[in-house]
Amino acid sequence: MKAVVYTTYGSPDVLQLKEVKKPTPKDNEVLVKVHAVSANAADLHLLRADPFLTRLMSGLLKPKNTILGSDIAGRIEAVGRNVKEFQAGDEVFGDISGCGWGGFAEYVSVPEHVLVLKPANRTFEQAAAVPMAAVTALQGIRDKGQIQAGQKVLINGASGGVGTFAVQIAKSFGAEVTAVCSTGKINMVRALGADHVIDYTQEDFTKNGQQYDLIIAANGYHSILEYKKSLNPTGIYVMTGGSMAQMFQAMLLGPWISMTGSKKMHNAMAKPNQKDLTFIKELLEAGTIVPVIDRKYPLCKVPEALRYLEEGHAIGKVIITVEGNC
Structure with a gap:
């Protein structure tokens, strides 16, 4: 599969689009075909190891998790044998920052408890803007x-x-x-x-x-x-x-x-959890909150997306659409 990878800390210039091994879901995991993922300031903090203390969690000399991207929306392709909440074909979204990141890729395998079903009245891009x-x-x-x-x-x-x-x-x-x-x-x-x-x-x-x-x-x-x-x-x-x-x-x-x-x-340091994301999902379904999307970039343009986000003038969210040609 294609993924945007970084093996050293630095500016968005160190990010590279590469072919990497497609993950296999563990017993409590689901394999998600990612349709959209949003860029966050947290991606930039990890990319640049700024502040320096982030290295204590992400790797002292080089990143332990080499694929950034936390807010995903996509369709479940396969489920582990102990998964109870979801099945193949379900459309889901969630924040995967607590389980290794990896959203800037065509597929990611994550524990079922970090996801909720995507509202039917929202697109994958809108759902990815949320978590x-x-x-x-x-x-x-x-x-x-x-x-x-x-x-x-x-x-x-x-x-x-x-x-x-x-x-x-x-x-x-x-x-x-x-x-x-x-x-x-x-x-x-x-x-x-x-x-x-x-x-x-x-x-x-x-x-x-x-x-x-x-x-x-x-x-x-x-x-x-x-x-x-x-x-x-x-x-x-x-x-x-x-x-x-x-x-x-x-x-x-x-x-x-x-x-x-x-x-x-x-x-306030956000703590992703399924209960709060379900609460947000209900607000989305009711139209009480509506995601604001500034720009969309294809997967191969993640460096450009993060540069734009870093300028600090984005209105709402910056979204990466994983499917589609560059």
Whole structure:
């Protein structure tokens, strides 16, 4: 089968399209013919081994798993003898980052518990856009953010992969949502349901005097103290993405700020699980959330897709369509 492989850390230039051995499913696994897979910031972190601490998990000198890609959508081709939930022919999607990655390939073999059935009313490309970003948004808003109906929620980075889902999920919980994005993305974010939109090129939300019950930082470069200033006295801040400085501040300063005051500062690292993905699937089926797809690339153009994603201007998700000619 064809797969996009990397054997050394570096830029997208180190990725190569190669012929590799097609996997065989173990007793508790299913073999999925991949139709679409999305590109995520997590792929870039692993590719570049940035931050350096990722090497402790992914391999100190070279990557242990040589095929990136976590969010897959496809059709099951074969099942292991102990598989109970699925059968050959089922259309499925899921986040496979917890079981070795491998989505940038024509086939992948994964445990059945990481997948759910694809909504019939969504394409493979739409389904592949969902797992990591939507579950990250859900866990940040519901679990870390403890959202309540009627709360004022601000989402910084509202036009990105996590942000577009965060706007829609926060609205589904009955929140009053303020979205922060750039000028050209305002209409799209409003269409997702945002009640208010702040153009960060024209206004700094940390300096306008407004305070929020919950802030989701899906992108951006504000310091954790600036976010703290924009919270109400019992507000919650949840970092789901952004600059490296922002991530380290959330991990290192967040716990201290939370212990010494009434405002809570959290770092949300998504934990893929079937239950939350099933919840997201139901929102997809109901039309409560709709994936936003910016661009699609064929499998042989994964390096170009990751370069575009790394520029930081993608609207929603960047998708790799595995079938088709380059």
